[in-house]
Amino acid sequence: MNLYKKCILCPRKCMVNRYTNKGFCNLNSKLLIALAKPFFYEEPPISGINGSGTIFFSGCNLKCCYCQNMEISKFNKGKYITITRLAEIMIELQNQNVHNINLVTPTMYIPSIIKAIKKAKEMGLKIPIIYNSSGYENVEIIKLLDGYIDIYLPDFKYYDDSLAIKYSKANNYLINAKLAINEMIRQTGPCIFDQNGLIVKGTIVRHLMLPTLTNDTKKILKYLYETYHDNIYISIMSQYTPNKYITFKELKKPIKAKDYDEIIDYAVNLGITNAFCQIGKTVSESFIPNFNYEGVNKKRN
Ligand code: SF4
Numbered sequence: 001m002n003l004y005k006k007c008i009l010c011p012r013k014c015m016v017n018r019y020t021n022k023g024f025c026n027l028n029s030k031l032l033i034a035l036a037k038p039f040f041y042e043e044p045p046i047s048g049i050n051g052s053g054t055i056f057f058s059g060c061n062l063k064c065c066y067c068q069n070m071e072i073s074k075f076n077k078g079k080y081i082t083i084t085r086l087a088e089i090m091i092e093l094q095n096q097n098v099h100n101i102n103l104v105t106p107t108m109y110i111p112s113i114i115k116a117i118k119k120a121k122e123m124g125l126k127i128p129i130i131y132n133s134s135g136y137e138n139v140e141i142i143k144l145l146d147g148y149i150d151i152y153l154p155d156f157k158y159y160d161d162s163l164a165i166k167y168s169k170a171n172n173y174l175i176n177a178k179l180a181i182n183e184m185i186r187q188t189g190p191c192i193f194d195q196n197g198l199i200v201k202g203t204i205v206r207h208l209m210l211p212t213l214t215n216d217t218k219k220i221l222k223y224l225y226e227t228y229h230d231n232i233y234i235s236i237m238s239q240y241t242p243n244k245y246i247t248f249k250e251l252k253k254p255i256k257a258k259d260y261d262e263i264i265d266y267a268v269n270l271g272i273t274n275a276f277c278q279i280g281k282t283v284s285e286s287f288i289p290n291f292n293y294e295g296v297n298k299k300r301n
Pocket of ligand 1: 007008009011012013014016022024025026027061108
C-alpha cells in the first residue's frame with residue numbers, strides 16, 4: 001500500500017495524494033529536513049555525554065500556537081533529501097559517536113523513514129532509534145513502526161480536547177494520543193538503560209506544562225501513572241517560552257514556579273518515581289536550534 005497516495009498518516013486523515021497535492025500539513029511526499037546534528041538538550045539518558053543524533057523534519061501535523069520551532073513547523077523551512085541520503089545522515093551521526101538517532105516530528109514521513117531505517121541498518125546502523133513526536137498519531141500507522149523504533153518519545157499535550165482545538169487546531173487529540181502511546185508502550189515494553197544510564201529501549205512520555213493549565217496537567221499525570229505505573233518514564237517540562245506569534249493572553253507568560261512546584265508535589269503524591277523534571281531557569285531560547293541545514297547535505301571531500 002502506498003501511504004502517500006491517500007494520506008492517513010496522522011489523525012487528520014486528509015486522504016490527499018501527496019505526490020500531486022498537499023494536506024493540512026502542507027507537505028508533499030518528499031523528505032524535507034532542516035537540521036541533523038548532535039543535540040544536548042534532551043533528557044539525560046537520551047543526550048548522555050556525546051549528544052543525541054537529532055534529525056529535525058520540516059512541517060507538522062499540529063498547529064500549536066506556542067511552538068518553539070515555527071520556522072520549520074509552520075513555515076516548512078528545510079531542504080529536500082532522498083531516502084538514501086536520510087540513511088546516510090543516520091550513519092554520519094553514528095560516526096560522530098552520538099548515543100542514538102532522534103527523529104523529531106517524523107509523523108508525516110513514516111513510509112520514507114521506514115525505508116531509510118532499513119537502508120541505514122544495511123549500512124551498519126547499530127545505535128537505538130528514537131521516534132520523537134507530538135503524540136497526535138494514527139495508531140494504525142504507529143503499528144507499522146513495530147520493530148523499527150527502539151525508543152518512543154511522544155508528547156502528551158492535552159487531556160481536555162477543547163484545549164487541543166483552541167491551541168493546536170487538532171480534533172480528538174486525547175483519544176488519538178492515548179491509543180498511540182498505548183501502542184508505543186506495547187512495542188517497547190518497560191524502559192531499559194545501559195550501564196552508562198543511557199536509554200536503549202522504552203517509552204518516555206513528555207508533557208510541556210502550559211501557563212494556567214495545572215488541572216489539565218494533573219489529569220495527564222494521573223492517567224499515565226494509573227495506566228502504566230513504572231513501565232514508562234514521564235518527563236514533566238517547565239521550559240515553556242512564549243513565542244512572538246502568540247495572541248492568547250494567558251500564553252504570553254512563562255509558567256509560574258509555584259505552579260511547577262505544585263505539579264511536582266502532585267506527581268510525588270501520586271507515587272510517580274520514574275520521572276524527569278527540570279530544575280532552575282529553563283525558560284530560554286537556547287533550547288531552540290539554529291535551523292541552518294547543518295548535516296543535511298553530503299560533505300564534499
Ligand atoms: S500527514 Fe496528516 S496532515 Fe499531512 S496530509 Fe497526511 S493526514 Fe493530512
